[in-house]
Amino acid sequence: MTATGYPAGQPAPQHLGEVIVEARGLEKYFGDNHVLRGVDLDVHRREAVMIIGRSGSGKTTLLRCLNFLEEPTVGSVEVDGLRVEADPLRARSRAHQEQIRQIRLRASMLFQEFALFPHMTVLGNCIEAPTRVRGIGRDEAVTLADKFLDKVGLRDKRDEYPARLSGGQKQRVAIARALCMEPKVLLFDEPTSALDPELIGEVLKVMEELAHEGTTMIVVTHEMHFAREAADRVIFMEDGVIAEQGPPEQVLNNPHDPRTRNFLRRFLET
């Protein structure tokens, strides 16, 4: 098995493009706690990768390392041609910070708790970064925001403050806000875990549409049904390494690794 997740010699599925995210040898310590123990990961353009595993398996840490919200202890991440080496001792140097910022422009993160800016309207949330970081004019940013708010079905809420939205609406605005930066990859960190059950569907629907349209995404999730529907590849993590990966039918229905089987059995029981 290669880092691409597809067996050696066997090419990735036809509809996928070239490799756009390339992580090598990622390791992360929190103090003495060895959370990531060497992860290689390749993600292709237009691929939807879902990461599953029990809590504490390192899946969220892996995702956060991909755009350096956590600085890996060692390893490198390349996104769309920009390669950044982990450098924890000089993590705050200006040059390194700027590289990390460039990585984040390519790979945007969505959070479990949405993290909309409460002091700005929905529209304000969406145009803040485009106008201040991408240097596009306000009018253009608003057009862009309207387009993506339309996509998540919330254009009529553009003048509301986040406090007046439901959890599902907040997460959809957060998705629109990320799309306004037109990143190459979307990283989702358990995007539905903080939602009431009846609100999960609307968020997953938006994500599924994005996946079908060919948005490259890496999703940490507990929604097995969603993974089965929308994933090109499912990764199962355990003890800080990728224990098993492959097409969803294989990993979810017919796992080779006993740890995967054990996890899925317990997961389906609860």
Place this chain on the structure above:
Amino acid sequence: MAGGGVQRVGTIDEIGVPTRAAILDEIVAAQRRRRRWFRGQFAFVWIVLVGIVGVFLWSAGRISWEFIFTSGPYILGGAGVTILVSAVAMVMAIGLALLGALGRLSVNAIFNAVASLYVSLVRGTPLLVQIWFIFYALPQADIVLDAIPAGIIALGFNYGAYMTEIFRAGIQAVPRSQREAAQALGLPERLVFRRIVLPQAVRIVIPAIGNDFVAMIKDSALVSVIAIQELLWRATRVGRSERQLLAAIAIAAVVYWILTIIFSYFQDKLEKRMARGDR
């Protein structure tokens, strides 16, 4: 019930709805009466207590109307100086507190050490000592300040240290996910702070800053020791010379009280307005 039997009035459906509404009305009205009664008692207690103290002091204290009318306006004129000194010192304190908070949260050892030393030193010594130090002690080192600048600097410096901790707590109270979301959108650090963290921190600290301003108005009485002609200085001056200290100090106290009530009122308004966006 007369006759002992249960008199049939109607089915639940026939009488239920209007009766229920009437009961609700009655409960609401009773609650309103109770609140009004509470407010009435409350005001009564205040008036009686303040009245007793006033009458006692008036009768026992040989207070002259003439003093109140001739020297009252002079004392009152000190309120302007009190407000001026407090307001300028507050602006200075807010600036110092913002810098101090950034220092206390900085990973730069030098910046952090300077800010921590400032907070420790200023909070560890009495404000009165600081006022003396700046106005009476520094001239020996050829640093001579006029009274009003010295008083403003002492108050601003002192409150800046206390408010450093308020700002630090306010900045830390902004959820980490807010920073991270801004970073994930590619905002550079200074914009993350200026556009996302600071506005939310300011909202959090406004009540505490308001409290400190009210406290500053009262602590500004301490600068009377360096002959700044504010409320207390004027009250003690005319009070002593006319042998009417009781009336003079009482007037000053009442003016401080009224000033703090006025500012608390505006602070309350401001807080309510700031909170509106959260709903």
